[in-house]
Amino acid sequence: MNKDIKNIGIIGAGIMGTGIVQIAIQSQHHVYLYDAQQGAAQKAQSKLQDTFNTLLQKNKISQAQLEEALAYLHIVENIEQLQQCDLIIEAIVEKLVVKQALMKQLEAIVDPQTIMASNTSSLSITAIASECQYPERVAGYHFFNPVPLMKVVEVIQGLHTQPEILEQLADLAQKMGHRPVHTKDTPGFIINHAGRAYGTEALKILSENTASISEIDEILKTSLGFKMGPFELLDLTGLDISHPVMESIYTQYYQEPRYRPNVLTQQMLTGKKLGRKTGQGFYRYLNQKKQEIASTPRYVANRNGIKKVWLHTEFKDDFERLSQYLSQQYILINHEAKPTANDLIIIASYGEDATHSALRLGVNPEQVVCIDMLGNFEQSRTLMPSLVTRQKLIEAALHIFTQAECKTFVIEESLGFITQRVLAMIVNLACDMAQQQIASVDDINEAVKLGLGYPHGPIEWGDLVGREKILHILERISTISNDPRYRPSPWLQRRCKLNLSLMYHA
């Protein structure tokens, strides 16, 4: 099976098939394109011609490169003409029985050395290969849309897949300019699996009325550096696509609470509030343009004569950052063991709400305002008063922490700040994927950066913000809520206890 892949058969000339054709012919591979629907392959060919013409006009390719690439594409009218291919990639309809039948049909056409790969995004490779006589030559080869721009491909090992063909597929991916990431045949593979935390935790936060849709999006963008907020992303993808993915992964993992979907999206799906495509989702859209939601701030920043705060932090770096900031604002710190009855109490809390923080420290909840120190303090600040914090003290905290160059938010009580809950879930889920050996730590990090566009890989992100902070958040939320959704992964716990990087593996 170890020969070079030169001739590639692609079945299915839709969005994905056309994208894969483009990168294959641009990297000088002969492609034989087949589609069951008459004229579909020809349509893909003329679409590619248009794409190359646009690239030519933008000086991204030369006329010679355009002609050469197109000469590598051969349209075939019947599936038997794929007989000479070294590799067949199917990108047909996402239906298990149809894909199984196609693989079985192909086995009768191609020779035993031919690799048969599926671009499925949600079906099991083992199941797709299960009707084959030689399931060891079937693998997953999962590209992302748009293929030429999303430079990552999941190389998926079914239960029977021979390791050599995975290497051949990875090698080909590199020749086509894509980063191959190796993964086991598990629900969601790497990228759709690791991506579960962002949306589901944001939905849970929203359903608890912690903050508004736009506040949650804004906080996550400014504080953690996401390019899109979770609700903007759900609207872009459309709930007709994303809600079934959430449900499918949850069901396939036998109701694992970490993947629990939310009733909010089920109802919106039923009510056809799908997102951009229906003009309304979490936001309203006019001519595809998001309409901003007008809101009146609940608090107005006012120092109210406050000159002194009583500060509590659990981590040394937070104390240093906050005390330095407060002194720049000419605010004194009361270093006594207990606050006075009029002090504003600032707590850099993790994984708990302001009420729990106050009661744990034995201070008056009426004086408490918690602050999030996990995210980017220079870009964004989030405050959380308790249910009973005096208005005057909330306004004073808002005044102290509001600066022209960064955004300040005040949220309702929540077990952990928005950034803390979302990031802890992302890191924890990825650690658990590493624990299950679904993929290597390196491949999980790279796949998430390239496939989901996160600013960091999820496991390296844990190290970057402080793994002990992530563990602390999860432990606290688990203890208070008693919700197994937040239980820390053993991978994370072990490395924190041994003071090792989350990237460490023996």
Ligand SMILES: NC(=O)c1ccc[n+]([C@@H]2O[C@H](COP(=O)([O-])OP(=O)(O)OC[C@H]3O[C@@H](n4cnc5c(N)ncnc54)[C@H](O)[C@@H]3O)[C@@H](O)[C@H]2O)c1
């Ligand atoms: N669209 C995405 O964003 C995306 C991303 C990753 C993976 N995928 C997966 O890629 C595959 C294709 O998705 P798509 O979005 O390109 O679909 P599509 O509907 O755009 O194209 C599918 C093409 O396959 C053809 N086809 C259907 N059944 C066939 C058969 N039995 N034999 C030959 N041709 C057949 C259709 O005529 C059509 O041209 C699916 O498995 C999907 O899950 C899609």
